[in-house]
Amino acid sequence: MIHYHTSERRVVTLRIDAGAVNPLSHLFQRELEAQLVKLEAQGGQLAGVVVRFDKPAPAGEHEFDHLLALTPDQAGACMRTLGAYQGLLRRLELLGAPVVAALSGAVEGHALGLALACPRRLALADVVLRMPQVSQGLVPSGGALARAVRASGLQAALPLLMDGLPLDAAQALQAGLLHAIAADEDALAQLAQGAIETRPAPRQPWDQAQYRMPGGAPSAPQLQTLLQVAPAMLRQKTGGHYPAPEAILCAMVEGAQVDFASALLIESRYFCQVATGAVAKNLMRLKRQQRLLPAPQAGPFCAALLAAYHAEARLLAAEGLAPALIANAAGAAGMRLAPALAATPDAGGHGTEGAAAPVTAAAPAALADAGTRLLQIQCMAALAALESGAVASAAQADLASIALCGFPSFCGGVIGLIGHLGEAAFETRANALAAAHGTRFKLPSAWRALARTGESL
Missing domain, CATH: 3.90.226.10 (2-enoyl-CoA Hydratase; Chain A, domain 1)
Incomplete structure (x- = not known):
């Protein structure tokens, strides 16, 4: 020594x-x-x-x-x-x-x-x-x-x-x-x-x-x-x-x-x-697993995360939130990748290329809700990927989400978000979002076990 x-x-x-x-x-x-x-x-x-x-x-x-x-x-x-x-x-x-x-x-x-x-x-x-x-x-x-x-x-x-x-x-x-x-x-x-x-x-x-x-x-x-x-x-x-x-x-x-x-x-x-x-504990875990974990097979997994992220952004635009405000909400939530808003769903849920969303004033609560939705929907996609085997472990999901998808690192990654909020608070938030915005936010019955899949950060 x-x-x-x-x-x-x-x-x-x-x-x-x-x-x-x-x-x-x-x-x-x-x-x-x-x-x-x-x-x-x-x-x-x-x-x-x-x-x-x-x-x-x-x-x-x-x-x-x-x-x-x-x-x-x-x-x-x-x-x-x-x-x-x-x-x-x-x-x-x-x-x-x-x-x-x-x-x-x-x-x-x-x-x-x-x-x-x-x-x-x-x-x-x-x-x-x-x-x-x-x-x-x-x-x-x-x-x-x-x-x-x-x-x-x-x-x-x-x-x-x-x-x-x-x-x-x-x-x-x-x-x-x-x-x-x-x-x-x-x-x-x-x-x-x-x-x-x-x-x-x-x-x-x-x-x-x-x-x-x-x-x-x-x-x-x-x-x-x-x-x-x-x-x-x-x-x-x-x-x-x-x-x-x-x-x-x-x-x-x-x-x-x-x-x-x-x-x-x-x-x-x-x-x-x-x-x-x-936050310090989340970042230290990530730094340690970056050295100890094998590189994630991230192609399909990241594609699923980003598809969910961009689709939710387009739904927000269809609800009347201006694209600039959606981008601000994503950034305020910690996302390092701006959402793509080229296609906006119409009333029937079909994409309309290049359609302009109506611009309305947005209260701070609406912006906070938008940021919450943009993070939560990616967490739902990650849980689905763990359930299907598209990604091998919660730790690899966290690393790939941060390194390749722009997910905020302060919360530990897309699955780390659950621990960052606490399981009870995460479940309450998911249930509230599902009630307000639809079943895409409904948690799978085995979500707690899925969040602990494979190597742990």
């Missing part, structure tokens, strides 16, 4: 298995604590520390299992665990001897968070830095968010934290996440040795009295416009369905207005708040 090696120059190299780095892992915390005790015991005899990562760091199954089991009642324990991890990184950060991260290849997630706790960060030109937590429905934790904001500034840290975009070596250098880039391993070793020989030992900018946040504090005039429009732009982008980006933005801005210790606490609170929610 962590390999400790001392050179003749009294430089300790910590080689860390990147995939094992996990702020919520008590095992990793004990291992890191043991290495810190050895480093601290050397006192003035320690010339410096070089931190290296041995492997890329995809989120491990053990981490997903732990997070999926996390409940709101455990938020206090989650906060304490994160606080203990942040204390360990502060001991590394304030060791007294120079601490240098020497990076190469992909450095992601928790491994990058640990690297940011090293006051000097050097890298080979092939390095790629990324914080993918937002795509898993999570907030970067363990001090990663707070340090990225203080190293880069609010605006420069947005793509890394809120979008999960990768940064190459040049971009990371410009953003303040790296201090230098080396052409090869020999040059990297020379840069690391130079940093170790620096006296006094390098310190993090935020641990210095004269620190000013790059790009300005949130109150700076150049950031005011950005921060005023960012929440609305974010809500327009996510439809309010994805809590993580909004929580990340809040943690960034709130943390930038307080001292570093308080920023760590704010970051942890937002992490625990989001990680215990249903």
